[in-house]
Amino acid sequence: MGEARRIVVKVGSSSLTTAAGGLDADRVDALVDVLAKHRNETVARTASVEGGGGRRAGAGEREIVLVSSGAIAAGLAPLGLRRRPKDLARQQAAASVGQGLLVARYTASFARYGVRVGQVLLTSDDMSRRAHHRNASRTLDKLLAMGAFPVVNENDTVATDEIRFGDNDRLAALVAHLVHADLLVLLSDVDGVYDGDPSRPGTSRIAEVRGPADLSGVDIGSAGKAGVGTGGMVTKVEAARIAAAAGIPVVLTSAVHAAEALGGGDTGTYFHPSGKRSADRLLWLQHASTPQGSLTLDDGAVRAVVERRTSLLPAGIAAVEGEFSAGDPVELRDGTGRAVARGLVNFDAKEIPQLIGRSTRELARELGPAYEREVVHRDDLVLLHR
Structure with a gap:
């Protein structure tokens, strides 16, 4: 000391x-x-x-x-x-x-x-x-x-x-x-x-x-x-x-x-x-943030985020809850509702429903290049050990 x-x-x-x-x-x-x-x-x-x-x-x-x-x-x-x-x-x-x-x-x-x-x-x-x-x-x-x-x-x-x-x-x-x-x-x-x-x-x-x-x-x-x-x-x-x-x-x-x-x-x-x-x-993010909403992930996305430490893509999202803006912390949950990770989201809550289950390439063609990106980047994501 x-x-x-x-x-x-x-x-x-x-x-x-x-x-x-x-x-x-x-x-x-x-x-x-x-x-x-x-x-x-x-x-x-x-x-x-x-x-x-x-x-x-x-x-x-x-x-x-x-x-x-x-x-x-x-x-x-x-x-x-x-x-x-x-x-x-x-x-x-x-x-x-x-x-x-x-x-x-x-x-x-x-x-x-x-x-x-x-x-x-x-x-x-x-x-x-x-x-x-x-x-x-x-x-x-x-x-x-x-x-x-x-x-x-x-x-x-x-x-x-x-x-x-x-x-x-x-x-x-x-x-x-x-x-x-x-x-x-x-x-x-x-x-x-x-x-x-x-x-x-x-x-x-x-x-x-x-x-x-x-x-x-x-x-x-x-x-x-x-x-x-x-x-x-x-x-x-x-x-x-x-x-x-x-x-x-x-x-x-x-x-x-x-x-x-x-x-x-x-x-x-x-x-x-x-x-x-x-x-x-x-x-x-792990110890002092207050999640403003949550994203429910399908089983494949849970494995990708938790085991392979990848970013969360729109194709892996099953549901969205809460009112949040881009940059806010959100919880990432599995199908049982258990929080497995927390991250800073790149989209507003109102934008998420049109992204659910779709590939970034498809979204880019339909909505523009700004949508060809991760919903939560792996550098802005922390796993929760519960």
Whole structure:
């Protein structure tokens, strides 16, 4: 952990705000103190070894990206809200006010170390659509290359679906994969995963997780203690599993132990990498997308997609359900209704019925060359293991 060059750190609302809502400046400053120290210490060692002065890129330089919750919680008190609202409109309003306060607080705090902050607000589209995905990746890489400190959050003010339980935990896992991080650190108000309720005597911290079997029978628990965020241990463990399955080690601990986590100390719960990296968009597609409809495949198409990993052609479709547009995620189902894959569709739902069961050559002759293509390309498709 101490040798990780590029690290994504995620901090939850409860670690930054008061239970009544509003940012806790001391908590923000304490976190920034840790992040700036570890960032600057690594840069100083690199510059000294190379014999030069100032900031210089090198093999030992550490880069940190912060995924920060807290926008909605920060906007509660300024808007006179006593608790987190349940309706989407007021959540969006709170996020709109709070996001400005959050990034302003980070900007002022990092300025004490001469570090400039860059705000990056992401939506699910930014993780799935090719152009958005490339732009997000380039922006984060360039901010790091120019010495800025990226602070990432979900763009809650324009969320079209209800802001869901634990979104930023999943977002952190996806961002870690997006920036090719060497380590993901998830910070909350609990210092790791326990084999029971950590407030009760006799429970112990689970130091390492190598696979699902290590958490078998463990009651992960629910939301955090502060009550201002949406995440809990369940979403953090799920985010850790997503990152670990993508080849990224994870440390899950409390914000007060952030320095130990970044320094490679024995703290929290360490999730060993359990898989290899895949395309970033496919990771989002499998773990964070919401299907907008479904396509039922005939038996031959199921075998082609699942066993031979081919694209889905119109000839293999038996039925279509839902209302979706080109570029939306859809489920691919077999004849029993079981979802076998998920992919980004190339046609609107209303176009699919005229394509069902027909060859691309036939469609091109009748409808034009734009229809001589896959309904779901294999590069935009992920298998679901259920």
